[in-house]
Amino acid sequence: MLIIRENTECLYIKQEELLTDENGNKYAVATRKITERASARAGQMAFTMALQRDAMRKTLEPEQRIWKNKPRVTIVHKSNVLSITDGLWRETVRRVHESNPDFKDRVDIEEQLVDSMVYRMFREPDAFDVIVAPNMYGDIISDGAAALVGSLGLVPSANVGDNFAVGEPVHGSAPDIAGKNIANPIAAIRSAAMLLENKGYAEAAAAIYRAADSVLDEGKWSTPDLGGTATTTQVTDAVCKRL
Missing domain, CATH: 3.40.718.10 (Isopropylmalate Dehydrogenase)
Structure with missing residues (x-):
């Protein structure tokens, strides 16, 4: 939805x-x-x-x-x-x-x-x-x-105005886990894709969505919010590798 x-x-x-x-x-x-x-x-x-x-x-x-x-x-x-x-x-x-x-x-x-x-x-x-x-x-x-869908760390969003758009995860900030390298980066990555999509780069956005989905489907790279032990860096690197 x-x-x-x-x-x-x-x-x-x-x-x-x-x-x-x-x-x-x-x-x-x-x-x-x-x-x-x-x-x-x-x-x-x-x-x-x-x-x-x-x-x-x-x-x-x-x-x-x-x-x-x-x-x-x-x-x-x-x-x-x-x-x-x-x-x-x-x-x-x-x-x-x-x-x-x-x-x-x-x-x-x-x-x-x-x-x-x-x-x-x-x-x-x-x-x-x-x-x-x-x-x-x-x-x-x-x-x-x-x-x-399992976590706020998966859900992207965008603030869209008449003349600009800002991509941001739904979850906002999480100062209690700052610096621990355990935040789920998927929401932020998908938000970047939404921003690209809004600016007309549909193919680039689709490639990012596919890469993020592929990492999640594999099941190997899950941060603690999804019950896994992967770090923010590991999940990000996995998405970038698939891109």
């Missing part, structure tokens, strides 16, 4: 206040910001990527295609409770789909409440193709999805 996470707003704008009521009791207030513009950008990216993935799948042999259905985008929200903020989110993403004939004709859409989304993701991961979610939901879902 591919998760498209809006990455500039929601609760992550960090507008919080710690206040005190007339009885001296503390309470905290956080502002959640959802804009039509950012929601539309995320929706546009989700539908565009759904079509790109479908085009890529058609280059594979039928038995190699994990997803065999029409491309589908799952819109994640909690508008049954947050009717205004998540309501604007879901309505905007749906409008992107409806207003573009290519999206409307070639991409299916569905909606999923975020709590049942997490439940279904663990029970039926093969039921999802592309997922699009507001910032906080996307953060939670992407880390949860990493557990499905």
